[in-house]
Amino acid sequence: MKLAELNVGQSATIRSLQQLDSSTRKKLMVMGLLxxxxxxxxxxAPMGDPLQVRVRDVSVAIRKSTAAQISIEVA
Known part of the structure; x- marks a missing residue:
């Protein structure tokens, strides 16, 4: 499953960032998305982009296209 597919209020665990290009992956990892x-x-957002996610008690805004490349596992 991808991060962009989560419903509001739903939690998951990040499994892989490998589909992202290296510069984007590094930026997200610095922000705590590991x-x-x-x-x-x-x-x-009202038009569905960007998404606000909470990771390690920090809110991060991520474009839907980026979130669609982050593999997750729903708990």
Missing amino acids: PNTAVTLVRK
């Missing part, structure tokens, strides 16, 4: 890290979808 493999085996829990994330929760807080909300979606």
Whole structure:
């Protein structure tokens, strides 16, 4: 499953960021989005993009196209 497919309020664990290009992957990892890290979808913007996710008590806005490349496992 991909991060972009989560419903609002749903939590999951990040499994892989390998589909992202290296610069985007590094930026997200610096913000705390690492493999085996829990994330929760807080909300979606009115048009569905960007997504607000909470990871390690920090809110991060991610484009839907980027979230569609992040593999997750729903708990």
